[in-house]
Amino acid sequence: MSEKELTRLTIRRPDDWHLHLRDGAMLRAVLPETSRHFARAIIMPNLVPPVVTADHAKAYRDRIMDALPEGHSFTPLMTLYLTEDTDPADVRYAHESGIATAVKLYPAGATTNSASGVRDFEKVRPVLEEMAEIGMPLCVHGEVTDNDIDIFDREATFIDRVLKPIRKKTPDLKIVMEHVTTQDAVDYVRDSSKNLAATITTHHLIINRNHILAGGIKPHFYCLPVAKREAHRVALVQAAVSGDKRFFLGTDSAPHTDAAKLQSCGCAGIFTAPNTMSCLAEVFEAADRLKKLEAFASLNGPAFYGLPPNDDTITLVKGPPVTYPESISTEDGPVTVFDPGFDLHWRVEG
Numbered sequence: 001m002s003e004k005e006l007t008r009l010t011i012r013r014p015d016d017w018h019l020h021l022r023d024g025a026m027l028r029a030v031l032p033e034t035s036r037h038f039a040r041a042i043i044m045p046n047l048v049p050p051v052v053t054a055d056h057a058k059a060y061r062d063r064i065m066d067a068l069p070e071g072h073s074f075t076p077l078m079t080l081y082l083t084e085d086t087d088p089a090d091v092r093y094a095h096e097s098g099i100a101t102a103v104k105l106y107p108a109g110a111t112t113n114s115a116s117g118v119r120d121f122e123k124v125r126p127v128l129e130e131m132a133e134i135g136m137p138l139c140v141h142g143e144v145t146d147n148d149i150d151i152f153d154r155e156a157t158f159i160d161r162v163l164k165p166i167r168k169k170t171p172d173l174k175i176v177m178e179h180v181t182t183q184d185a186v187d188y189v190r191d192s193s194k195n196l197a198a199t200i201t202t203h204h205l206i207i208n209r210n211h212i213l214a215g216g217i218k219p220h221f222y223c224l225p226v227a228k229r230e231a232h233r234v235a236l237v238q239a240a241v242s243g244d245k246r247f248f249l250g251t252d253s254a255p256h257t258d259a260a261k262l263q264s265c266g267c268a269g270i271f272t273a274p275n276t277m278s279c280l281a282e283v284f285e286a287a288d289r290l291k292k293l294e295a296f297a298s299l300n301g302p303a304f305y306g307l308p309p310n311d312d313t314i315t316l317v318k319g320p321p322v323t324y325p326e327s328i329s330t331e332d333g334p335v336t337v338f339d340p341g342f343d344l345h346w347r348v349e350g
């Protein structure tokens with residue numbers, strides 16, 4: 001039977017290995033959209049001010065748990081925002097006490113709220129050495145920020161200029177290249193023998209740069225790294241549906257209010273939490289690889305992070321087009337939900 005004829009699919013409950021929950025009213029509005037389907041998520045630390053220390057991460061984790069709706073069971077896996085002043089001892093403490101799961105590297109200026117990120121990678125070497133020793137993964141926003149590097153080339157250039165030297169000097173450091181967008185990144189991860197994996201977002205499996213720019217500019221498709229040409233999208237789909245353990249889901253669901261997105265200098269980020277599982281089922285079905293969805297969304301991530309997969313399951317059911325809100329309301333204003341541009345037939349049962 002072709003997988004295209006399947007109408008029900010039960011998989012281990014998924015996790016999201018790259019998620020922005022923000023804080024305050026926004027946190028309360030967006031958290032249920034993830035905790036409804038996902039058991040765990042790696043929580044990005046790019047708040048203002050950023051989540052830098054173990055104490056910050058603990059306090060943020062408490063705020064997330066306070067915002068969790070009754071009846072939802074969800075474990076936030078916290079990250080520390082790496083700065084040039086990060087103390088290796090605090091990182092070790094955060095890891096050993098179970099407060100933080102990973103450290104996040106933002107090249108300064110690469111993306112939303114990254115001003116406190118790293119400029120001189122030598123300055124964070126002691127932290128990276130410490131992490132390699134204790135087995136704590138580094139999550140990386142893999143783009144250089146140089147003005148003379150074309151924005152569509154920034155990921156590929158990062159691999160050569162930053163990632164290769166870091167991996168050469170610290171081969172025991174576990175690295176996750178976050179939200180990869182290029183064939184170059186897919187090839188680099190595939191060619192590596194160990195300690196390297198990549199997350200792939202929902203939206204990068206669906207949109208290419210034409211979606212952003214052809215026929216009028218579409219701010220709701222603008223995110224970083226920016227979507228590339230179609231051949232890259234196809235490479236991402238092939239990696240995601242392959243079952244290769246080094247590729248797993250990190251939605252990078254990144255809510256911004258419509259007011260923040262729809263202006264002359266709009267924010268980068270796409271809010272995919274509400275319809276991510278439906279979108280992914282559609283992508284995997286189109287590739288005739290529905291049965292690999294579980295590896296991508298529920299098995300490969302925990303395996304890389306050294307955690308067990310979730311015990312319980314979710315069931316996706318195929319039927320008439322799923323309805324989901326165009327936007328969700330928050331006290332700060334509406335946040336538009338990702339529109340994949342086609343009907344979604346798979347819904348999460350229950």
Ligand SMILES: NC(=O)N[C@@H](CC(=O)O)C(=O)O
Binds near residue numbers: 020111141223225254
């Ligand atoms: N992906 C994005 O376009 N934006 C993210 C930051 C990030 O993940 O780079 C955000 O925090 O809004």
Ligand SMILES: [Zn+2]
Binds near residue numbers: 179
């Ligand atoms: Zn990023």
Ligand SMILES: [Zn+2]
Binds near residue numbers: 018019020044252254
């Ligand atoms: Zn992100």
